[in-house]
Amino acid sequence: MAVISVHDIIKSYGHIRALKGVSFDVEEGEVFGVVGPDGAGKSTLFNILTTLLLPDSGTATVLGRDLFKEYLEIRKNIGYLPGTFSLYPDLTVEENLIFFATMYQSSIRENMSIIKPIWQQLMPFKKRPAGKLSGGMKQKLALCCALIHKPTLLFLDEPTTGVDPVSRKEFWEILGTIKTQGITVVVSTPYMDEATLCDRIALLQEGTFIRMDTPPNIISSFKGELVTLRTDDIFKLLRKMADCPLNCTFYPYGENLHVIFYDPIATILPQFEEFLQQNDIAYDNLMQISPTIEDCFIEIAGSTHP
Amino acid sequence: MKVRLPFRHQQAQESPYSIVVKDLTKCFGDFTAVNHISFEVRKGEIFGFLGANGAGKTTAIRMLCSLLQPTSGNATIAGYDLATQPKLIKRHIGYMSQKFSLYDDLTIFENMQLFGTIYGIPRKELKDRIFSRLENLHLADKSKTLVASIPLGWKQKLAFATAMLHRPDIVFLDEPTSGVDPIVRREFWNLIYEAASHGVTIFVTTHYMDEAEYCGRISIMSHGELKLIGTPTELKEQMQVDSIEKVFVKYVVR
Amino acid sequence: MKELQQILKKEFTHIFRDRITLFLVLAIPIMLVLLFGFTISTDIHHATISVLDLSNDSQSKALVEKITASGYFEVVSYPKSESEIGNDFRDKNIKLAIIIPNEFEEQLTNEKFVTIQIISDVSDMNVASILNNYVKAILIDFTNDYNGTATMPIELCTQMMYNPEANSVYMFVPGIITLIMIIVTALMSSITLAREVETGTMRMLLIAPVNKAWVVVGKVIPYMILSFISTITIIVISVLVFKMPIKGSVWLLLAVCIVFMLTSASFGTAISSLVKTQIDAMMITMMGLFLPTALLSGFLFPIDNMPYFFQILANIFPGKWFIIAIKDVMLKGSGFFDIWLYMLILFLMAAVLMTLSLIRLDKRR
Numbered sequence: 001m002a003v004i005s006v007h008d009i010i011k012s013y014g015h016i017r018a019l020k021g022v023s024f025d026v027e028e029g030e031v032f033g034v035v036g037p038d039g040a041g042k043s044t045l046f047n048i049l050t051t052l053l054l055p056d057s058g059t060a061t062v063l064g065r066d067l068f069k070e071y072l073e074i075r076k077n078i079g080y081l082p083g084t085f086s087l088y089p090d091l092t093v094e095e096n097l098i099f100f101a102t103m104y105q106s107s108i109r110e111n112m113s114i115i116k117p118i119w120q121q122l123m124p125f126k127k128r129p130a131g132k133l134s135g136g137m138k139q140k141l142a143l144c145c146a147l148i149h150k151p152t153l154l155f156l157d158e159p160t161t162g163v164d165p166v167s168r169k170e171f172w173e174i175l176g177t178i179k180t181q182g183i184t185v186v187v188s189t190p191y192m193d194e195a196t197l198c199d200r201i202a203l204l205q206e207g208t209f210i211r212m213d214t215p216p217n218i219i220s221s222f223k224g225e226l227v228t229l230r231t232d233d234i235f236k237l238l239r240k241m242a243d244c245p246l247n248c249t250f251y252p253y254g255e256n257l258h259v260i261f262y263d264p265i266a267t268i269l270p271q272f273e274e275f276l277q278q279n280d281i282a283y284d285n286l287m288q289i290s291p292t293i294e295d296c297f298i299e300i301a302g303s304t305h306p
Numbered sequence: 307m308k309v310r311l312p313f314r315h316q317q318a319q320e321s322p323y324s325i326v327v328k329d330l331t332k333c334f335g336d337f338t339a340v341n342h343i344s345f346e347v348r349k350g351e352i353f354g355f356l357g358a359n360g361a362g363k364t365t366a367i368r369m370l371c372s373l374l375q376p377t378s379g380n381a382t383i384a385g386y387d388l389a390t391q392p393k394l395i396k397r398h399i400g401y402m403s404q405k406f407s408l409y410d411d412l413t414i415f416e417n418m419q420l421f422g423t424i425y426g427i428p429r430k431e432l433k434d435r436i437f438s439r440l441e442n443l444h445l446a447d448k449s450k451t452l453v454a455s456i457p458l459g460w461k462q463k464l465a466f467a468t469a470m471l472h473r474p475d476i477v478f479l480d481e482p483t484s485g486v487d488p489i490v491r492r493e494f495w496n497l498i499y500e501a502a503s504h505g506v507t508i509f510v511t512t513h514y515m516d517e518a519e520y521c522g523r524i525s526i527m528s529h530g531e532l533k534l535i536g537t538p539t540e541l542k543e544q545m546q547v548d549s550i551e552k553v554f555v556k557y558v559v560r
Numbered sequence: 561m562k563e564l565q566q567i568l569k570k571e572f573t574h575i576f577r578d579r580i581t582l583f584l585v586l587a588i589p590i591m592l593v594l595l596f597g598f599t600i601s602t603d604i605h606h607a608t609i610s611v612l613d614l615s616n617d618s619q620s621k622a623l624v625e626k627i628t629a630s631g632y633f634e635v636v637s638y639p640k641s642e643s644e645i646g647n648d649f650r651d652k653n654i655k656l657a658i659i660i661p662n663e664f665e666e667q668l669t670n671e672k673f674v675t676i677q678i679i680s681d682v683s684d685m686n687v688a689s690i691l692n693n694y695v696k697a698i699l700i701d702f703t704n705d706y707n708g709t710a711t712m713p714i715e716l717c718t719q720m721m722y723n724p725e726a727n728s729v730y731m732f733v734p735g736i737i738t739l740i741m742i743i744v745t746a747l748m749s750s751i752t753l754a755r756e757v758e759t760g761t762m763r764m765l766l767i768a769p770v771n772k773a774w775v776v777v778g779k780v781i782p783y784m785i786l787s788f789i790s791t792i793t794i795i796v797i798s799v800l801v802f803k804m805p806i807k808g809s810v811w812l813l814l815a816v817c818i819v820f821m822l823t824s825a826s827f828g829t830a831i832s833s834l835v836k837t838q839i840d841a842m843m844i845t846m847m848g849l850f851l852p853t854a855l856l857s858g859f860l861f862p863i864d865n866m867p868y869f870f871q872i873l874a875n876i877f878p879g880k881w882f883i884i885a886i887k888d889v890m891l892k893g894s895g896f897f898d899i900w901l902y903m904l905i906l907f908l909m910a911a912v913l914m915t916l917s918l919i920r921l922d923k924r925r
Binding site for chain 1: 577
């Protein structure tokens with residue numbers, strides 16, 4: 001049975017349509033990623049699913065319960081980590097955890113097993129006010145507070161935004177251990193590279209899911225031929241590419257340029273090399289590669305993007 | 307006694323560097339946030355300033371923008387001395403951050419006018435500059451739109467244009483693309499390249515490691531110290547990995 | 561119940577860790593009372609007075625001597641009859657007249673009660689009250705010298721002139737209690753509730769399966785306790801320093817205060833349920849509750865003298881009812897059955913506002 005089942009949820013604020021009809025199911029025990037930029041509607045969707053906000057229309061069940069009628073029951077069994085730091089900065093690490101445990105009629109001792117790996121990292125800072133923790137530690141504490149009542153479903157709203165790559169990696173490792181405890185996780189992120197760590201992802205753009213599938217499926221359904229090349233002056237290359245007569249989409253990707261061609265690679269690649277030589281561009285490492293989720297997002301969103 | 311200030315100014319103008327930092331240190335109580343960092347940034351260079359959360363990046367940037375008094379050490383920013391000419395520095399740098407960029411309750415034009423006026427751009431000139439920037443961004447017809455109602459990506463591009471209005475020699479960008487979608491992020495970097503090609507020095511922090519690859523040179527801070535500095539290719543070769551992300555992870559974990 | 565306990569504990573932790581606010585909340589009432597009490601400098605020297613000595617014996621002369629020697633008063637005229645006193649007020653601009661009755665010494669030795677009459681110029685209420693207190697102190701001293709006890713066989717009969725409806729010089733104490741309660745309960749609870757919205761912790765509480773009434777009650781009780789401490793401080797200072805009388809029951813007085821605290825706290829929660837930021841909460845409480853209460857409750861300006869519209873408007877601010885009630889208890893000695901209506905009004909206001917804010921707080925928007 002689906003843990004979350006959403007049908008055609010619509011939500012507007014004034015004229016702004018934040019969600020334009022979103023439908024999806026989340027299966028038990030999976031890590032479901034909602035991937036999209038700020039303002040795509042991620043937080044609105046999370047606020048609705050965590051029973052804080054009512055949609056204008058649509059139906060949904062969370063943990064088998066109706067989102068509108070049985071929201072009090074839902075609240076008992078979900079954990080929520082909001083996008084902004086939402087703990088008491090003047091209370092210590094321990095005081096925050098005790099407080100939220102009590103709010104869920106639970107106690108630290110009761111559910112220590114769930115948070116143990118994270119809590120051990122926080123132990124040295126037990127007596128420190130939460131406001132004085134580093135960004136990564138704050139997130140870990142918030143995660144502890146969201147898990148302390150042993151929820152069966154966990155919502156993480158952009159847990160890694162503004163967090164450095166090392167802490168981000170650690171955070172995803174922790175999510176892996178949470179998953180092994182049978183907790184279903186719905187996580188949103190603006191970082192495309194994190195999408196591959198989810199079992200299934202939905203690419204959210206301007207209030208609609210432009211794609212929803214497993215990361216390998218999304219990658220395998222990439223329409224087009226992806227080519228990468230390296231050059232020393234990428235800005236120069238970008239300007240030249242603007243005049244490129246070939247049917248392609250191009251964008252910098254790290255130190256490389258990625259080009260998506262929509263014609264068979266065997267015929268297009270020689271033409272492209274010719275173009276580069278004509279324009280006097282020194283390059284190396286020109287080759288066809290398989291796309292990443294970020295390439296897929298650009299390919300899918302690019303066609304609808306202004 | 308020699309009159310030194312104008313001389314120093316002129317000398318700096320000839321120097322190929324727009325930022326020269328020497329032994330810059332900042333302590334808060336007994337905590338050393340920035341510990342004797344030294345580096346140079348050439349004019350027109352895109353300099354990436356990376357580091358873990360709490361590594362001291364923000365403190366360092368605040369010192370370079372002369373918002374924070376260093377505990378010791380000094381720097382020359384845009385040819386001006388950090389210790390003695392903070393006002394001149396402020397006039398010649400631009401600043402933009404993800405946390406605060408523009409006033410939501412003002413229109414695009416009002417925001418740009420406000421910041422332009424603060425930097426003393428003459429009224430008529432300012433209007434021309436604003437509209438030429440907006441034209442570049444294809445936003446000229448939106449000048450009367452409230453900033454609150456435009457998407458984040460546009461907002462960040464506008465904030466960048468606003469930070470560039472007074473034609474600064476250096477712009478400091480503190481996580482300018484955090485939370486922006488991949489396409490707009492690349493559009494934003496296009497703007498950065500363009501500015502750099504006109505000789506503007508770009509000093510940028512980011513948590514997107516692919517963006518680090520776009521920089522001419524990058525530095526990695528850890529625990530208040532500048533651990534690594536070099537071009538992305540150099541660093542990758544030095545650490546024998548194939549991406550800056552791996553350099554970062556390898557270095558910061560260590 | 562465990563949740564409520566934990567919320568209370570958390571709230572007290574907030575309060576005790578924020579030393580500056582705690583200090584202000586506890587110190588402001590004391591400062592305000594003392595400030596109001598001493599606004600007009602108490603160092604009144606050589607106030608001009610008249611003495612009508614009807615007995616003219618050795619004891620009455622000794623009393624007049626003592627009054628002059630205090631340095632506070634300067635006797636500028638010794639009228640011969642009561643009718644002359646009125647002229648002294650007009651012509652000699654005296655602040656006070658003292659009338660010593662016939663056979664002062666004789667009555668005193670017979671340990672009978674002597675009535676000394678004081679007539680004050682109450683066009684400046686503060687000066688009048690201070691001078692009255694001086695005279696009282698001198699009289700106590702005088703009887704002490706006379707028979708070595710503090711029991712006063714002398715009764716003071718004060719007659720107010722030029723401002724016969726001066727209500728009371730003690731008017732400011734009920735006023736200050738009202739304002740302090742609004743600051744501590746309404747302002748602090750609206751600000752701290754708005755802070756929870758601002759920091760996002762309110763969202764965490766809403767999503768938790770905890771009774772929302774506990775959240776609000778747990779938030780409000782600590783500030784009610786603080787405000788109760790302040791109120792008691794004010795009353796103690798008023799009684800000890802300014803000789804404020806409490807003619808009615810102290811318990812009734814405290815009960816009225818508690819009801820008003822509830823009302824005040826409900827206004828605070830209602831305001832916070834409308835706003836999203838601490839600044840908004842503060843501005844609305846100050847502009848929408850504190851200032852109107854200060855101006856319309858009859859504390860600074862008598863309600864009877866206001867334009868009709870404002871007299872009506874004054875009714876919706878709880879301060880008016882509270883001030884009437886405690887004034888009656890403190891000064892008139894009214895009992896519960898005299899003031900139950902005011903208490904009921906305050907209580908109803910509290911009940912309605914608290915219900916509305918709880919509904920609004922728990923509503924999904």
